[in-house]
Amino acid sequence: MRTIRRTHKAFGSRKAAVALAAVGAVALAGCGSGDSGTDKKADDGATTSAAPTVQLPKLNGEKIEVAAVWTGPEQENFTKVLTEFEKRTGAKVTFVPAQDPIVNFLGSKIAGGSPPDVAMLPQVGAIQQAVAKKWAKPLGAEAKAQLAKNYSKGWQDLGAVDGTQYGVYFKAANKSLVWYNNAAFENAGVTVPKTWKDFLSAADTISASGVTPVSVGGADGWTLTDWFENVYLSQAGPEKYDQLSQHKIKWTDPSVKDALTTLAQLFGKPSLIAGGADGALQTEFPASVTQTFTGGDAPKAAMVFEGDFVGVNIAETEAKIGTDAKVFPFPAVGSDSPVVTGGDAAVALKDSKGAQALLTFLASTDAAKIWAEEGGFVSPNKSLDGAAYPNDVQRGIAKALISAGDDFRFDMSDQMPQSFGGTPGKGEWKGLQDFLKNPKDIAGAQRKLESDAAKAFES
Structure with missing residues (x-):
């Protein structure tokens, strides 16, 4: 091929x-959860529809x-x-x-x-x-x-x-959003963090309040690629991001080491992650969201990182977006927040x-x-x-x-050959799952990621 x-x-x-x-x-x-700007309703309560804009x-x-x-x-x-x-x-x-x-x-x-x-x-x-x-x-x-x-x-x-x-x-x-349980933030007395340093500090404070700060859906490896990409884009910058996306630089590059080192500041502290690493690796993405917004005053986590589509899963709970569930941009690791x-x-x-x-x-x-x-x-x-x-x-x-x-x-992994960037249990998904379990072995994670990437890009 x-x-x-x-x-x-x-x-x-x-x-x-x-x-x-x-x-x-x-x-x-503190915007409202739902009704402004929604469907226009007719007098009988039915949803009205505008004239078609495209002929079929x-x-x-x-x-x-x-x-x-x-x-x-x-x-x-x-x-x-x-x-x-x-x-x-x-x-x-x-x-x-x-x-x-x-x-x-x-x-x-x-x-x-x-x-x-x-x-x-x-x-x-x-x-x-x-x-x-x-x-x-x-x-x-x-x-x-x-x-x-x-x-x-x-x-x-x-x-x-x-x-x-x-x-x-x-x-x-x-895919650069962090959704949070507003009650957990208020009870801990923390404000929305703008930088990675502030994010970790807020996580420590939330943990001290009795709530685990971060929910990670590690059973779905794609969520971990998103964690890496946001940290890497903010820290290494757009040019490096493009180079790594196209495998013009290797996963053994120092910029990858820096990003994994940053991630290890979170992944390496099991007390900051709901269920620890083992629990996260058994938590699928939908559950990582719902456990953040259920449980009343004792949710399993205060924050969950992922894209706008998190709203679909929040809708399966009693939490209201904009009041109970709020959102902030992924914290800046470098000079800018990533997008x-x-x-x-x-x-x-x-x-x-x-x-x-x-x-x-x-x-x-x-x-x-x-x-x-x-x-x-x-x-x-x-x-x-x-x-x-x-x-x-x-x-x-x-x-x-x-x-x-x-x-x-x-999304970087979505630009790569699917055998590396989009296959459960293989390539980047598996490499980052292994890293979540053992975040101290940064060099080993880099070597494995590079080996798998090289094979995928050569095929």
Whole structure:
């Protein structure tokens, strides 16, 4: 297999960091949890819908399959988007649950002669692999027109390979947020930290108050890659971040040692992590969120780091976003707070009228509005009215992402070959899980990460 060229554009982070700071200000102001700017209701209580902004073809009787790794509330909310597409086109759309790594899942489906029409790919590297394997089909004229109308060049470039557009980034993620239990902060008498040093100090104070400060979903290795990326971007800077993303520098580089040393200041103190390292490695991401916002005056943790999608899991508790659950930007390790984004791109695997129509719909504000109203979602669609989001916190996060324009960095592990950056139990996921368990062996972690990365980039 040839080495896949990495053609996405990399961006700076300063403007996004400034914009994101406003999110913390909104949360600290104690905004309400829910009703301002939500759905417009008719007199009979039904939700009104605006006139369609995109025209779709009639596809009566056509069957379309869409594969994605989403489960639970994410799958339910995406299904609402697909249901609207069905109503407007007459097509029948089936959601196909996929497993990570999705490239392997799709490979087996294609080998068996039954590829889905569209796949939601959660990594830039996965798009590039799909193109290299000649699975992906270029976007049609209608989809490209919606993309050009509604997306900044940065988000368009992330879905392109060698100048050809393949992907529509339907769902984005701001992965530089720390969500916190407001009562736990108030009881401990701590304020929102702005720097890594202040973050560790706040964690010690919260621990002394009787609440474990940090919840880590270490059973899902991708959460650990996000911890590393935020520390690394803030500490090493954008240029080093780009170099490591493309393996132009090795994981044995001193900058990686510095980042792991910083992480070890948290990972190396079991009292600061709910359940200690062993407990964290048995905690899946959804539980890492819910245990932070349940338990009344005795939650299992006071803070949980992850993206805007945390809101979906908070919604499964009784906590209200903006009052019980608040958010602040990832603390600055270097001179600036980092801004790391992620996203899921729709890619056609069949060159059919139905697949292209669905991509056109997903690139429109009509589709983005449906999920935005449900919460736990941020759209990179710059034309989407912010009033679609259900609360001020979610609205502020989305505004920060759009205000950043092309000024952000995409998730590092998602830019890498999926065998290294996106496979459970292997590569970076496994390397950082081992590091969480033994944060003293920084050199050993670097050697293992470099060995696995070198193999992945050579394949």
